[in-house]
Amino acid sequence: MSFDDLGLIPELLSATKRSGYTEPTPIQRLAIPPALSGRDILACAQTGTGKTATFALPLLQHLDRRAGNKPRLRGLILTPTRELAAQIDASLATYGENLDLWHTVIFGGVSDKAQIAELRRGVDILVATPGRLLDLMGRGYVPLDDIELFVLDEADRMLDMGFLPDVRRITRELPRDRQTLFFSATMPPEIRRLAEGLLDDPAVLAVAPVSSTVDLVEQRVFFVEKARKRKLLADLLHDPDVKHTLVFSRTKHGANRIVRDLAKAGIDAVAIHGNKSQSARTRALEAFRSGQLSVLVATDIAARGIDVDGVTHVINFDLPNVPETYVHRIGRTARAGASGVAWSFCANEERPHLASIETLIDKRLSPRATG
C-alpha cells in the first residue's frame, strides 16, 4: 500500500514525499483511513513507529477542509514532554507546509509571554503539555469550545509522570461532539479506563511493540567491573565508527560524572536531565541533532521523546532495573528502518537486570570482550 491509497489530499501527499517517506508505516496504513473518515482511534503504538504523522496528517486534513478566514482553535494535541511537544509542532510545520493553518506549541519551563502572544494572534492547532495548558486555560487564553479534533499522545507516559489528573481536568472542558485520536505504547488498566471515557466506538489498532521492531538493533553486552566502565566508555567512543552516540545513565548525578570523565579523556559530551534548564536541554539536543555534538548523555526521563534520526550507537552505561526501559532506550537507534548498535555495560550486581531484559526481549545478548 502506498501513501496515495490512504485518502490524503495532494497538499499532504506532497509533504510526505518531501519528507522522503516512500511508503506508510504499519500504524499509518491502519489508522489514517479510519481517522480521515472521522472515527475515533485507539492506537497502541510507540515512538519510532511513525505515530506523529499518523495523527498529524488526518488532523491537518480535517481542519483544512473547514478552514475559515480567521484561525480558530479547533485542533488540540496533548503530549507529556516538552521535547515531544516541540517535535510535534515541527512535524505540523513540515506536513502542513502547503496548507493555510496556524499552529503553535506551549509548554512549561520557559516564559509564557511569547506563547500568550501567539494564542492571542489566533491558531487553528495547539500542541501542549498538560501543566502549561491548564495554567493558560485558567487565565482565559485557551478557549476549548470549538475543538473538533483532540489527540492524546503517549497516554501511558502521562500516567507514569503523574499527569492523569491534569489530563482529566483538560478533557472535561472539551466539547462532547469531537473526534479523538488516542495513542499509547502500552494499555495498563488506568489507560483503558481513560480511553473508554474519551472515545466513542473507536477503531482499535495495534502495531508490533518495540520489542520486535528492535530486531534491527545489533545488541551486545560487555561484562565489566563497575570501576572500569568509564575507561571502557572512553575507549569505545574513541573509535571513529562510533559517530552519533546516546549514552544512558540511571541517575542525573551519574550522567554529570560521565560527562566529566569523558572530558578528561578528551571527549566532548553534554548531559541532559531534569536538573538542567529547558534552554540548556534544547541547546544540547539541537547540537546533537545537527551533528556538532556527537555524544549526548541522558537519563531515562530526559530521553523520553527524543527523536533524533541517525543515532548510530546507544550505550547503556548502567542497565535499567525495569526491562521495558531497555527496549525504550535502544529504540533510540535503528529508527524508521535504519540499523543501529546498542551496547550495554553489565557489572556483576547488574546480572539480574540483564536476565530480566533477556526474558522480555526473548533473546540472549552476545557478550563482547572488553579488551
Ligand code: AMP
Ligand atoms: P514517530 O513514531 O512519529 O516518532 O516517528 C519516527 C520517525 O519515523 C520520525 O523520524 C519520522 O520522520 C519517521 N517517519 C514517519 N513516517 C515515516 C514513513 N512513512 N517512512 C519513513 N519514515 C517515517
